[in-house]
Amino acid sequence: MFANIALRTVLKSSATVLRESGAVCSALSANTRTYSSALLSGGRRVSCVAGSFAVSPPVRHYARGAKKRKTTPEGLFSDLSPTMLKVDYTAVPLAQTTDDLVKRLLSLELASHSDKLKLKTEQMIEKVQRDKNDRSSVEVQVAMLTARIRNYQEHLQKHHKDIANKRRMLMAIDRRKKLLKNLRLVRYDAFEKVCEQLGITYTFPPEYYRRVTRRWLAKKAFCLKVFKAVQKQKAEQKMSSASTNTKAAETKA
Template sequence: MFASIGLRTALRSSCCVLRESSAVSSAWSVQPLLTGPSVSRGSFAIPPPVRHYARVAKKKKPGPESQLSDLPPTLLKKDYAAVPLAQTTDDVVKRLLSLELASHTEKLQLKTEQLIAKVQRDESDHHSVEVQVAILTARIRNLQEHLQKHHKDKANKRRMLMAIDRRKKLLKNLRLVRYDAFEKVCEQLSITYTFPPEYYRRATRRWLAKKEFCIKVFKAVQKQKAEQKLKMKQELSSTGAQVAESKATETQ
């Protein structure tokens, strides 16, 4: 009887020890993963669950103002601006025909027409130098806005540089031929014309020696040409004298 009672007490004590050891091991296994103030339940500390907060959204830097930002959304598209029926339709159709739902290409066409209207000579002018400068200006500004967002687009960068060079040539010729039209174009389109830099070369010793040698060669060649011209004149004069003498003898 006493043996059975002793076995029961030993088994109870061993079960309690096992429960305590398992609870402690579970607490130690969770403790390094959880943070925050712990909550005590009985004789063991249970930490609270971890809260993973989202990152703060980065504020986008405001980019430069687009050339299409001054176009009102209620303005009709280019193809429907001259149609009188488009002005009297309901609001849904007007919204479909306006710039509110227009594509970027349609907005760019309308902006190009506005720039052309500022500088063209008359209503039938579509191929003059001023109109070509206006078209190139709209294209260049559109490519500049595109490259500010996609700076690795090499193909469009090449197209923009080619358009800039073409516009420079047109403005240079217009400045030489019609200066008043050149000033009007620059003022209406907000273009700043900069003169090309003067040619500059570093004067090294080798360049100075080469230049001096070239000058000597040039002078020697000019001297030889002068001597040849003098010989030719002497030969012509001697042949002329001989011809005159032969004529005189024939007449006698």
């Protein structure tokens, strides 16, 4: 009886040992299979589950694109130094001899946008005015409109949805275009000087403001053809009338 019990315990222990060894062997075989499949697939991990192959996607390390820096053009007041005095105090001699605190209050360092614009407008007027007291000539009006237009352009670069100021800018551009057109016809030398000093690129207006279409081109060609035919007919009539007049004069003579 005791011999049977001992035999049963020996058999049970041997069975557990065999089970553990079988599990270890299966794990080793699975590892070798995945390793060999990974080598064959070029470094990608391939797992074999019940005869099916599941390939994991490759890891891709993309380089992050560098952000392009926006090039901001120079502002309208970039050439104005903060130590310059305002327009109202440039002609005051006492403002030049005051202490630093008062000069700072009267300078452009603490000035508003309108004060800077006023000083910039005065600088542009001094370039094109005829004399020191000239405030109403065409050149001065063009300079004032140019300063206003460039101020609107700088404002609309930051606030592109400001439709009211965009409308005012377009109206100022049209007004300046009319003044330059008139100045070009009357005083061409002054026109060239204004465009050169203020940095204005004058573009000639188009010959026709109407949109060119095929119908309009065909109509224009037909009108020209009719006009030439009428002119030719009139010339023939003049020639015939002249010949009849000469014949009548000869018969009378």
